[in-house]
Amino acid sequence: MELKLTGIRKSYGSKEVLKDCSFTFEKGKIYGLLGRNGAGKTTLFNCLTDEVQADGGEAVIAEEGKDSRPLSPEQIGYVFSIPVLPDFLTGYEFIKFYMDIHEGEIPRGKTVDEYFDMVKIEPEDRHRLIKGYSHGMKNKVQMLCFIIARPPVILLDEPLTSFDVVVALEIKQLLREIKNDHIIIFSTHILQLATDLCDEIVALSDGRLQQIDHHMLGSADFENRIIELLKDEEGHD
Numbered sequence: 001m002e003l004k005l006t007g008i009r010k011s012y013g014s015k016e017v018l019k020d021c022s023f024t025f026e027k028g029k030i031y032g033l034l035g036r037n038g039a040g041k042t043t044l045f046n047c048l049t050d051e052v053q054a055d056g057g058e059a060v061i062a063e064e065g066k067d068s069r070p071l072s073p074e075q076i077g078y079v080f081s082i083p084v085l086p087d088f089l090t091g092y093e094f095i096k097f098y099m100d101i102h103e104g105e106i107p108r109g110k111t112v113d114e115y116f117d118m119v120k121i122e123p124e125d126r127h128r129l130i131k132g133y134s135h136g137m138k139n140k141v142q143m144l145c146f147i148i149a150r151p152p153v154i155l156l157d158e159p160l161t162s163f164d165v166v167v168a169l170e171i172k173q174l175l176r177e178i179k180n181d182h183i184i185i186f187s188t189h190i191l192q193l194a195t196d197l198c199d200e201i202v203a204l205s206d207g208r209l210q211q212i213d214h215h216m217l218g219s220a221d222f223e224n225r226i227i228e229l230l231k232d233e234e235g236h237d
């Protein structure tokens, strides 16, 4: 399975944020999306999920032996950098509700508590209102949604920055465990995280996507190369 982006464009007024985003993402890999502040990473994710209407271009899912079809929002699990969750429910109630409304579409097998165990949210926290959860805990609950529904494409907008060292390691482990069945793209400013977790690095610079040579990942010159590539970026916030 592949996610193929072709010529995605988006401007806000006279500001061209995405000029021509074209790239093919493959299943089984974790992609790190690097770009400076204001480069358009969130805008790209929002265009893919239809949160924002792109001005042009297309995103399709291509599977071997099948016709390509347009990417639909139901095929995407999106973890926002600022988690959006119903504050008035407990974590348990929300996950139970999420499982109920997706019944029939999701591979059943685990109980609500077993899902919470996976992301290490303690039993006493499961029955507290989400309103009182820390940022990291809210991110974990968002992640549970894609762990349950298993959408083919998973987008994570700087999720790991809110986690402490231990949780970040747990989540990294989890992403590695599920990556074979998904296309995972996450945006980050943390170079170390990108090199550590990702199979491929894609830079968003000057409104375009550009793959960084795979062999650069382990090289001593990697950081310099990335800085060189991104520092000429205009118009960052």
Ligand SMILES: Nc1ncnc2c1ncn2[C@@H]1O[C@H](COP(=O)(O)OP(=O)(O)OP(=O)(O)O)[C@@H](O)[C@H]1O
Pocket (backbone or CB within 6 Å): 012, 017, 035, 036, 037, 038, 039, 040, 041, 042, 043, 044, 235, 237
């Ligand atoms: N709704 C909007 N209206 C006008 N301009 C916007 C809107 N959303 C984003 N922008 C502008 O588009 C540009 C790209 O923003 P975006 O949030 O996509 O960047 P980003 O790469 O995710 O940045 P960061 O790393 O700082 O989160 C910025 O200049 C931002 O000010």
